[in-house]
Amino acid sequence: MEPMIRADQTTMTPDEAVAGPDRLTKCDAAAGADGAVTCDRAAADELRERVLAVLDEVKDPEIPAVSVRELGMVYRVETTAHHAHVQLLPTFVGCPALDLIRAAARRRLAEAGIRAEVEFVLSEPWTPDRITPEGIEKLRQFGIAPPVRPGAPSLVPPCPYCGAEGGEIENLFGPTPCRAIFYCRRCRQPFEGFKP
Template sequence: MLTESQAWQVLGDVPDPEIPVVSVVELGIVREVASRAGGLRVVVTPTYSGCPATEVIADSIRAALAAAGAGAVDIETRLDPAWTTDWMGDAARDKLRAYGIAPPSGTAAAGGVQPIRFVAKSQTCPHCGSTDTERLSEFGSTACKALYRCRACREPFEYFKPI
């Protein structure tokens, strides 16, 4: 049987299926690990309630913990509170940038109130560092990202939206 601390270490090596340079722990998807009779209970909060990778994430978590000797693993999906990019650490943001995805800037809305912005803020290009960028699409390869292009180096990139 694994301890909760050992389980967290194992989960720290489980990559996010859509962004494999960060783990499910680094993204803040894993909310809780608790010992129970015969195994573990893991609470996860997907980045979006309709995230298409939710089942893959649960299967990956279950397989990694089982391979490490955790016994039975129950996965609980918890949607409240909703996941926020505030749950990501600086290391995860650095890994996203190095991978070519602009990490989220700012923080999520406090108390569900999002300020009104009349001018879209440009994002910093993860390739060259320029802020002379333009949004091409509100959605990238997944709903949690937007598609941008850098006007300086002309490279497209995705921006992980703060939510």
């Protein structure tokens, strides 16, 4: 059995860190017969865009409204002209969907004819801040409140249905590790939200 989460052995240079984790391209550095190093950056860039587009189609099976990319789970995509290396961040270490997400990513990349490795890493902790604006909007439409901002005075997000603030925590634990149950006083019903 391969490990679910790998410790990251690669170290990012500051330049790479600034460039942004899911925006990396590595060139082929294959030495030709004459000893010259070739580097097909355009092809690597193009492959990276294709990989990201495929990852936009990979959903969290427990929240099918949003893709893993919209959830901010894509940490890094390194590509050469012919190969991709995808690193994903688990939302929660013990999330039972990780295996399914990794398998779905591999399957879809393979279907797209892309040779790729896909693995989970903990190079940085996933936090709800990583959810994209599109992801936040899709979550809300799905009936899951996006998380409150870090340092917010209350852990309770606004109700995804009516927008009312000042709800209550009904249960810090919900149907999946990343969700909690809150209660809207205006709607007088519970709603789900991302754990802050």
